[in-house]
Amino acid sequence: MIRVAVAGASGYMGRFHDLDPEWLAGVADVVFFALPHMESQKAVPVLCGHGGRAIDLSADYRLHDADDYVTWYKAPHTDLPGLAEAVYGLPELHRKAIAPASLVASPGCYPAGAVLATAPLLRSGLARLDGIVIDGKSGITGAGAQGRKIDPMYLFTEANENVQAYGIAAHRHTPEIEQELSALAGAPLRVAFTPHLLPLNRGLFTTASVPLATALTTSRLLDVYREFYAGEPFVRVLDAGERPTTRAVVGSNYCDVTVVADPRTGRAVCVSAIDNLGKGGAANGVQNLNVMCGWSERTGLEAPPVYP
Amino acid sequence: MIRVAVAGASGYMGRFHDLDPEWLAGVADVVFFALPHMESQKAVPVLCGHGGRAIDLSADYRLHDADDYVTWYKAPHTDLPGLAEAVYGLPELHRKAIAPASLVASPGCYPAGAVLATAPLLRSGLARLDGIVIDGKSGITGAGAQGRKIDPMYLFTEANENVQAYGIAAHRHTPEIEQELSALAGAPLRVAFTPHLLPLNRGLFTTASVPLATALTTSRLLDVYREFYAGEPFVRVLDAGERPTTRAVVGSNYCDVTVVADPRTGRAVCVSAIDNLGKGGAANGVQNLNVMCGWSERTGLEAPPVYP
Amino acid sequence: MIRVAVAGASGYMGRFHDLDPEWLAGVADVVFFALPHMESQKAVPVLCGHGGRAIDLSADYRLHDADDYVTWYKAPHTDLPGLAEAVYGLPELHRKAIAPASLVASPGCYPAGAVLATAPLLRSGLARLDGIVIDGKSGITGAGAQGRKIDPMYLFTEANENVQAYGIAAHRHTPEIEQELSALAGAPLRVAFTPHLLPLNRGLFTTASVPLATALTTSRLLDVYREFYAGEPFVRVLDAGERPTTRAVVGSNYCDVTVVADPRTGRAVCVSAIDNLGKGGAANGVQNLNVMCGWSERTGLEAPPVYP
């Protein structure tokens, strides 16, 4: 039997036990940490130091480079050994490293969508690395704590019937995307990433424009995607002419992706749809748990999307 | 006294008079044509041939190049003289030509948003012309006939709580954007344009990523925008830190724009918010009428945005 | 092993087998019929005549009185024996009759919400039967076929940001509500029922105003409700001060109810929240299946509501 626990900040659901990572190490084999960043890096090393395994849902262990952390989070990281050891928790890229890991950093919602939309193309060597532009569009639950943040921006009458960009040229998920795409490409790259807030509860849609190194057809690109994601339980590569929609994945861990060649501009348009609370959040964390425990990756994730 | 008429397809509002452009030329000085493309190019030359002036809201007279029309609309244009004579009806760019014109082609909604978001930068010579990526996000009324098209995609239960890209690498507004931006830049350019459908009635948000020819600050870019739009009655350049939102312009002819430099990628992020039925549609048509008649451009467009 | 089938009209999902109820009786033990009314009464008797058991989701077998059928559906019923035999498929009221039934008529969405909101009060003898007013509020999927009906009323741009009543004093779910409430009260009664269409995908909220025969407190009424629903797996009686919301039940078979005494008017306000596709639709049908097969009533209905 494997014992699993969830450690969160005391919130409106009530506090069941003081947050005590040493105690947690004794009562649970794997612990999900649903803490704000800066808080996770205090609790996680205590748990791991006592033999516990952690799945961290905060941003604290996603960036391998401690300098990047300082640059984007404006504070030094206080658990450098943990940072060095942590595995980026996207099973489609790091399944083998996740399985034995003691510390897994589950991705941010935008990086999950952006990386899954473009990974096959960057791994293939068919992309040029300069000039990648990524546009992220998120439902309001993406805005932290299920959108319960007390900020006028998240009020119904402000968010409803509205669209806006935010964090322009400054969003903290940018280095996370660059880290993973650079690793796939085998060379450092930068992305121009702009996040947007849309009037829906759940759903995250990513539109990435990637320059191609050579002229390619949509059909050829789709072959690359299908090969890359062959056997993946939660990534569905749609056929030419089919379009991902967030509606088709809400309530699930699925990621729908497709790619279209644009010969006029020499670019590919790579799109993905996820539930930001699913593949972009807690459900992906459960998939990590399944990998870490050697269970079927579908365990606990069988419920189909809720449609409509 | 100037007499104005609107000529539309007979629809659910009833038919008041058979569509007879010759008759219209006798009873009206300026006629709005709200017909499907391919229909406008039949009616407009009759009206103009009888001395009438036309503001065409269809796509028929927006592209100057008849070959472009064939490429994107899959049919030859039957009024080449009209096409040659038509003025692109964006007053911020073509006010002087619109004033005396007998045929004005009011822009598509996506081009209105995309061109206003990027025009100052392209005119300034500060942009590189290769690698421009534009992401358009439209409310459902953008989908023709106030979204009354009978297609499952536009049903509430399909569009609500959903986001999707469509017309990927193939949307007909693309050449319109390229035509206007090329003219501003003084050199041919192509854009990678992807439109999206969002769950709101009105509102069109544009996010454009434009490579910079040289390192520039946001402040410097904003100066360029403020100078370009100085005196414009309907374009509001927001300050650094302010963000356009569609909510702030819905129900009006306003276009809110801003620009942010991204020194990490050597690009600028240019964003605009319009009402697709306002600056992206009928209200912009009324502004054209005002220019053509020598009236104050605010005539009939004084109502403030409806907020919230 | 019990074999279960679903028989629906050929639709956009493709046709798997011609609708042949005799064949179905051979391959399935229980068949869900998801046909339009008037169609079900043709197919169901064939299935039952060949020994099959049916759960009918249409309106064809809900009314016990054939004259009521004619009055509200404007056509004679062609399967009077089936009508006489059918059991109204609300397990909270008719569990014992459902278990052995060969034909179960799953309720309409409004009746499910209205009956569950008021049943304890009417059964208790504490209500006056004259002057009951019921207001139903439904999401757009309530409008048939998951709202895929091709009618402008269901278009996003018509339904979004809109509220309206429809079928005023004429909705076909009215006699269904009256039949069940009359049976509970032991005397014929009529209800003034008005349905409304609201801008959400799923969710049905019922507000019923029931005159009280005597002065009662909210606390006393809640005791009546708790006793009536004791042990029910899917009805949750909320405490005084708690309010049902459709959000708390969407995606599930739950029905949240509560009741408030209004001593000023001598009435009780009875409210319920269901998912019109859950307890008001297919999920309730599955609960019927479980009862008919002697399975745990939660089988296949364990997924929690999707929140938010």
Add this chain to the structure above:
Amino acid sequence: MIRVAVAGASGYMGRFHDLDPEWLAGVADVVFFALPHMESQKAVPVLCGHGGRAIDLSADYRLHDADDYVTWYKAPHTDLPGLAEAVYGLPELHRKAIAPASLVASPGCYPAGAVLATAPLLRSGLARLDGIVIDGKSGITGAGAQGRKIDPMYLFTEANENVQAYGIAAHRHTPEIEQELSALAGAPLRVAFTPHLLPLNRGLFTTASVPLATALTTSRLLDVYREFYAGEPFVRVLDAGERPTTRAVVGSNYCDVTVVADPRTGRAVCVSAIDNLGKGGAANGVQNLNVMCGWSERTGLEAPPVYP
């Protein structure tokens, strides 16, 4: 020239001048007070004492009976002379008294909708006064301060895709409705009123069920309504078969109403649709201003509804 001012609580729009009603009396002839209740009754008597005229948008002067105020607002009223003098600001009922008034209390949003839906029937003597049930459904801006209240209930992710009743048997707009309907009927009456919160920005729909004293047809009831509202600039009585929708009035001061006889229950269903910020709020206040100043009642209220 008549000088008009608006006095509000200092809010996010900045403070232009300390709230000083004595000073206001010197600089303005008519002052709108947009203050919380309890605050208005402090400021208004000072203004009126110095010869100013007030249009109060709070709840402070709507109830004629000071005891009712204590009962529903849990505090004594501190300006009893003002309370005695105030005119209820619904021009359709009190135009003659509003014209010369020095203090006009603009109605709450629910009362505006409920009273306009039922006034003709209650004035006609055709209704029974016992057993009136009124169901109000409001967009989120109805929830105070354009919904900018910092309460989780008003967050997008809580309010979106949700319906709920609130203030059951306890909403403060109830006595306001009863006061006006009692006056119309010429006898005291009580209403069972339940408000609801719906996922839209603006719009308030009222469904009232009123017992009839005698059997009447829809046609006869509509005649009563048309006669009652003859000449009203902002009330539109819809024909049999037409249904009010909030969409048709949003952004305007219009109130669409209709009535349907229900011979089965001996009741009438009276429905109305208003914009809670229009006829249910500020626009109705402007209509009061027009009446008080002898201007056309349409002054400043000419903008058509924004549709869709």
